[in-house]
Amino acid sequence: MNLLPPIAEFDLRRATLCQLLHGLAAGQASPVALAEAYLDAIERINPQLNAYVSVSPSMMREQARMSEQRRRDGVIGRLDGVPIAVKDNFDIAGWPTCAGLPGPGKPAEHDSHVVGRLRASGAVLIGKTNMDEGALGAVTDNPHFGPTHNPHRHGYTAGGSSGGSAAAVAAGLAVAAIGSDSLGSIRIPASYCGVFALKPTQGEISARGMAPAARALDSVGLMARSVDDLTVLLQVLAGYDAEDPRSRRRRVALSPPDWEPGKLRCGVLADLPGLDVQPDVIEVFEAALAKLGGELGQRRTVDFADWHFDRARRAGLLLMEAEMLGTFATQLANTEQPVSPRFRAMLDYAARKTAADYAVADRVLDAATLKMRRLFAQIDVLVTPTTPQGAFPLDGPVPDSQADLTSFANLAGCPAVSIPMGTLPNGLPIGLQLLGARGSDLRLLELAAVWSATLDAAPEYPVLA
DSSP, rough: OOSOOOOOHHHHHHHHHHHHHHHHTTTSOOOHHHHHHHHHHHHHHHHOOOOEEOOOHHEEEEEHHHHHHHHHHTTOOOOTTTTTEEETTOOOBSSBTTTSSSSOOOBSSOHHHHHHHHHHTTTTEEEOOOOOOGGSSSEETTTTTOEEEEEEEEEOOOOOHHHHHHHHHHHHHHHEEEEESSSSTHHHHHHHOOOEEEEETSSSSSSSTTTSTTTTTTTEEESSSSSSHHHHHHHHSSSEEEESTTTTOOOOOOOOSOOOTTTTTEEEEEEEGTTOHHHHHHHHHHHHHHHHHGGGGGGEEEEOOOOOOOHHHHHHHHHHHHHHHHHHHHHHSSSOOOOOOHHHHHHHHHTTOOOHHHHHHHHHHHHHHHHHHHHHHHEEEEEEHHHHOOOOOSOOOOOOOTTTTOOOHHHOOOOOOEEEEEETTTTTTEEEEEEETTTTTHHHHHHHHHHHHHHOOOOOOOOOO
């Protein structure tokens, strides 16, 4: 007999994934009640936030009923009954995958690998989240589906290209969300919206069934309300997929969390102002490092004089634009439902480049890999602000440098975590980024959990009631 009181509807939306799993196991919540709480919140809040582009209440309720039956039968999956959102560049069987582009889209024949894993774990799929057109942007001001607003301030960007996913998690419209990250598309919106995010080691989670931006850069990304939630999601979704040519077959397991206190070698960049990091961000960053104190271990300034963040980011952008010419050829040829002038202009830029230009950009990946190897021979973790600036008005200028600090992890194929590190003077959140060597995902997550507890900078979820 369950003697614990049921969890109130609002508290269901406030809870982390791990807390919900506990509440479901203890009988304080049911999958059906959880689904109804989220559907009610989406109906009330999504019209002003625009985090979702499509939701199927009937599908969600059916999944919740099936989860409830499994819980009665006693055979459940790792995420049974947990509501999770999916970015609109992942295939869900029977749903169109629009990837932020115009037109009805062709319904997917099969689930993407990630969606299949979520279904197998018992997760309840909520719907598709808004994104930048073709995942080519960091604002989520979509000309076809409308802008996603930052839950902390209407009229401000949620970041991108996974802005809908970040906004949904922060606003209590999903306990966690799946997105993609090619130059920072998970971590940038996580920083702006005040949530936690992981870009895993390249190939650690299969990208099969995800509309590619640039396959050499793409990673499946995770967003949630705590580091522990990211760890659970990684364990459910990671693993080798023989049908994904870039899937990572591990010779050994992910490096275990074994850093010794006081012996951590923590690297910081020498010249943040020279990297266009805004003074208010630097102030919050330095305050966070001061609060972490001895938890940083041996703090070292690392030499990045040989790495041009803006040039590297532009090289990655060219790789994306060039590959999208093929990925979205059908949409580009559709004159009845045309892509935006901005999107076409960016891809036209790549079309004017030569094969030699592409080869030069591609060599940046090799340079990043070598830089990463040398860097993590000297340090264990590189810590930076996640973004050079906080969220900005949707109707204002868009900074070119948004992805400068995040793009290195994609170019080098290494993991990166973003956690909330504090609040800017204007009241908006800003993130702290941790980068590690390939395969150090679990070690990074452990360190992120320790630092997050010390900083205690996460907002109180849900940001919107």
